Amino acid sequence: MSSQKLAAWAHAEEFIAPTEHVEAARRRAEELGVNSIDNGAGATLQALAAAIGAKAVMEIGTGAGASGLWLLGGMAPDGVLTTIDIEPEHQRAARDAFSAAGIAHQRTRVITGRASEVLPRMTDGAYDLLVVDADRSDYPSYVEQASRLLRRGGTLVLSWTDKEADPAARDAETTTLREVGRHLRDQEHFTVALLPVSSGLLIAVKR
Numbered sequence: 524m525s526s527q528k529l530a531a532w533a534h535a536e537e538f539i540a541p542t543e544h545v546e547a548a549r550r551r552a553e554e555l556g557v558n559s560i561d562n563g564a565g566a567t568l569q570a571l572a573a574a575i576g577a578k579a580v581m582e583i584g585t586g587a588g589a590s591g592l593w594l595l596g597g598m599a600p601d602g603v604l605t606t607i608d609i610e611p612e613h614q615r616a617a618r619d620a621f622s623a624a625g626i627a628h629q630r631t632r633v634i635t636g637r638a639s640e641v642l643p644r645m646t647d648g649a650y651d652l653l654v655v656d657a658d659r660s661d662y663p664s665y666v667e668q669a670s671r672l673l674r675r676g677g678t679l680v681l682s683w684t685d686k687e688a689d690p691a692a693r694d695a696e697t698t699t700l701r702e703v704g705r706h707l708r709d710q711e712h713f714t715v716a717l718l719p720v721s722s723g724l725l726i727a728v729k730r
């Protein structure tokens with residue numbers, strides 16, 4: 524890998540500055556000991572939401588709200604973000620972050636629960652964008668649900684890991700991601716790309 528390529532990647536991470544509210548949400552996440560999406564990935568989510576004019580977005584893994592703020596920044600002004608997390612404390616922080624950023628309360632639907640139990644209750648074909656940034660062991664079931672929940676032309680985004688590119692990495696999480704990536708690539712009803720932004724975003728557009 525050339526040093527110019529590495530510099531270009533680092534540059535891309537800083538190319539779009541986070542808002543002060545995203546920065547505050549990231550700090551709160553650190554205090555809570557939960558990861559937030561990096562700024563390059565956040566800016567990509569924002570641009571994707573804007574590109575598809577997203578009005579109905581589902582997120583699995585609210586955290587302290589940093590990724591939600593990026594998404595809301597790109598969504599249609601009347602768009603609604605449904606966000607699921609198993610930890611009520613993370614969601615309290617996210618609600619505070621949305622409110623501090625001036626997001627109208629009817630634009631967010633914050634659901635506490637295990638995603639694998641919440642998703643089956645959600646409506647078929649109702650979502651423009653489904654973003655997954657939670658426990659990787661459940662990614663296969665989230666992908667299965669995505670086929671049902673997304674409208675045609677809707678997009679699934681999975682937060683990824685650099686380790687997936689390393690053949691020597693054989694831990695359970697990496698193996699699951701590798702299998703999920705292969706499975707999606709083989710599906711005729713998804714058009715797939717792996718974006719090397721932050722630690723990676725796998726995007727799959729439902730045809």
Ligand SMILES: C[S@@+](CC[C@H](N)C(=O)[O-])C[C@H]1O[C@@H](n2cnc3c(N)ncnc32)[C@H](O)[C@@H]1O
Binds near residue numbers: 591607661
């Ligand atoms: C990496 S953090 C999400 C960060 C957030 N997307 C952001 O960038 O601000 C992962 C979150 O997933 C949540 N989580 C883990 N397992 C879950 C599950 N089975 N169902 C729902 N949420 C889960 C954790 O509580 C944590 O808040």
